[in-house]
Amino acid sequence: MITPQDIKEKTFEKALFGGYDMAAVDSFLEEISTDLALLQRENATLKGKMKVLVDKVEEYRGNEDALRMAVVSAQRIGNIIEREARDKADALVNDATAEAARITKDAQLEVEMEKARLDEAKRSSAQFVENMELLCNRQLSFLEKVGEMDFIKEHRANRIVEVVPEQADAPQAEAPVAVPYATDPGEIHETVKRIEETVAKAADEPVSDVRPNFAPAASADDEMPTRAFHIVTDPDDDVDKTTQFTFDGFEK
Known part of the structure; x- marks a missing residue:
């Protein structure tokens, strides 16, 4: 690659006839070397900027990959958390349903047992009342027969009538009234x-x-033997x- 220094140091042989004007050639070469030096400086500046931009792009690409991986990881973690939460919720619902069913079943059994106890108590009470009525009727029948x-x-x-002797002799004494x-x-x-x-x-x-x-009494003069x-x-x-x-x- 030709540098501005090469252009400045470039020399040409002198022609005998019809050659270029040396001053014009030197002036043109000086101008070209100056422009080339400027272009090289601008090119170097642009290359530096391009390198910075490339580095930024690579950095952004690295960050993009990291962000993409972070997003993917977050989605995966979110899915795991959602699945675990759903499983736990389903387990809680199933446990609550089973517990409610068990409590309901126990309550129904308890109600049935209490109903059975109540029926048995009613039956026993009715039987007891019936027995007592029978017993009382027998006792009353016995008392009626004894009477x-x-x-x-x-x-x-x-x-019925008990007359006291001393009251019978008393003046204006009223006769006792028969009392059942x-x-x-x-x-x-x-x-x-x-x-x-x-x-x-x-x-x-x-x-x-x-x-x-x-046994009857020994004495015949006593009351009638029982x-x-x-x-x-x-x-x-x-x-x-x-x-x-x-x-x-x-x-x-």
Whole structure:
């Protein structure tokens, strides 16, 4: 490559005839060398700028690759996080659904058990009431039969009218009025209370066969001997062991 210095130092042989003007040639060569030097300087400047631009472009390309890799990595991480979050959400929903189903099933079983207990309690209560009605009816039947016996009637007759001798001799004494048996409220209350206690005791603790025998008194002058009676348990009673009374020993 020709440099400005080469142009300045270039010499030509002198021609004998028809040669160029040496001064004009030297002036032209000087101008060319000056322009060439300027062009070389500008070229060097442009090459330097181009190198800077190339370096920037390479830097930008490197940054672009880094950014592209960062974007790709961010997308991949985002996809992983989204997938994990979706899996966790699905797991939580499934666990919550299973737990809700289990709680609902347990609650339904508990409700069914409570209904069964309630039905059993109703059945037991109805059976108990039925047994108590049967027991009370038997006790009332027994009391009615006992009330028809001779010694009870005699006892009632003796209590209907009780005349005190000293009151009979007193002046203007009024004759006692016959009062039916068991009309005293206190006495009625005591009788009802004894019946209730007997019913409750018979319902709570069924008794086995008991057959008390009362022997007659030794003296013939005493009162009529008490007649023997038996308290037995009905073996055919499949509801409850209740007390029954027989009246074989009572003779009118």
